[in-house]
Amino acid sequence: MKFSIVISTYNRLHLLRRAIDSALRQTIPCEVVVADDCSSEETEKYVRSLGDAVVYHRNYVNQGHAATVNAGVEKASGDWIKFLDDDDYLDIHCIEKMSQAIALCPDAVICSCIAAQVDTNATEISRTPNFGSGLAFYIPQVDIHYGMLLELIPFGTPVQVACRRDAFLKSGGWDTQFSVCDDIDSWIRIAQFGHGIFLNECLAYRMIWPGGYNQKFSFIHRLHTNILMKEKIYSFVNDKHRHHLPKMEDIKNYLKLHWTMVAFKRKDLQSCFALINSSALSFNSWKFLINVVYSRKRKMYNSHIQKIVLMEK
Template sequence: MKFSVVISTYNRLNLLQRAINSALNQTIKCEVVVADDCSSDDTETYVKSLGNSVVYYRNEVNQGHAATVNAGVAKASGDWIKFLDDDDYLALNCLEEMVKAIALCPDAVICSCVAAQVDGNEVELSRTPQLGPGLAFYIPQADIHYGMLLELVPFGTPAQVACSREAFLQTGGWDSTLDANCDDIDSWIRIAQFGHAIFLNQCLAYRTIWPGAYNQKFSLSRRLTTNILMKEKIYALVDKEHRSEIPLLQDIKNYLKLHWLLVALKQKNIKSFVSIIDPSVFSPQPWKFLLTAVLSRRSQGENALIRKFVLIDS
């Protein structure tokens, strides 16, 4: 099994160097691909100075995040792709742990892990949630979209996720119309149609929280709209085994409105608060859904769906 780490970048050389180093210093050998979205800084000069240790691809014109990821994957030769944005970085044993887990579940097409969220000084702020007890879980394909719908299967950001290159290509790659606004989540939804998933309860990735992050350029109302679109896509793919158990789609939409309304309130973002507020958020169902989601994340080891997942490494 060969891994390719595909690092997408645009005018962030100081951060890119850290991302590249985290890939080159992995405990197992891998291919490192840097996909450059036509940077105007010294990115090209620096990456080319690394010689054959890195595969370099540069867009002739700026094409956006999704198209750059797709170009990087096209240049990669690995069986599996490990995604990485230039402002994030990997634990040095990330690929080694993923390879171990995938070897025990050869029909898997997507693998994720816990990530630490860090500030600009690499000080840890928080961690993404674990998925039940143990070190790794195999999630049957029939359960994946149901788990994503109820927010029990947190694949997360590119720093956390790897996927089968074949499955990626079958989906047609990332959607440029979403460009950096859930283009990754949209990809995980589609990839998950082609096989099983693995989640590693190990912190193997680091995501930088800073004002220059791609998603910071989108308004909360736009992020809400895209979140609703993602839930609609997931809803349509929930396996028939779970159809009788899922909430009404409108209730899920109302829950998302409530979630982003509370985010706007927390951020004291009055403009977004006014644009998002809707009478539906005052009904009992979205509050019930919010409470259920919070409690589920805190007690996933007791959740019925989590109990169905298969421990593959303990």
């Protein structure tokens, strides 16, 4: 099994250096690919100075995040792809730990882990929650989309996720029409082709800062894209779960309520008033929200999702 770490970048050399360093310091050998979305000459000069340690691809014109990730995967030669944005970085054991878990479940196509959210000084702010028991376990393919729909399976952001390269290509890669959730859209489609793996270890670091890619888009834009993602997931849910699915309308109302509360917490009252509507009065949307929060905090994941432990604590 060979891993390729694909780092997407655009004009953030001061952060890219850290991302590349975390990839080159992995405890087992892996390929490092830098996919550059037509940055300034300083980025190209630096990456090329690393010689054969890094595979470098540069877009001739700026094409956006999704197209740049796709170009990086095309250049990669590994069986598995580990995604990494230039403002994030990896624990040095990330690829080793993921490889160990994948070896125990060769039919897996997607693997995720816990991530720490850090500030610009690399000080930890929070962590994504543990999921279930054991150090690592797999979720059968028939259960993945149902778990994603109810937000019980947290594949997460690119820094947390790796996938099998052939499944990525078969799924069509990242959809360039999306300005946000291009990663989630990809996980949805990749999960058609095999099992998922989750590691209850913090192996990735995601920086939360005003220059973050997702900070460029309004709450309303993110809400509408989230609704599109839920509709897509809904269409992929296995027949095994069809008889106990919530109504799509209730899920939409839950999302409206969720983003209204996020806007309120961040004191963005303009967005809050723009988002709030009858969903705030919907019993089912509040019920959905409470169930999601309760399940995460109590780790009481739905009994319909089968989790098979690969590695015990």
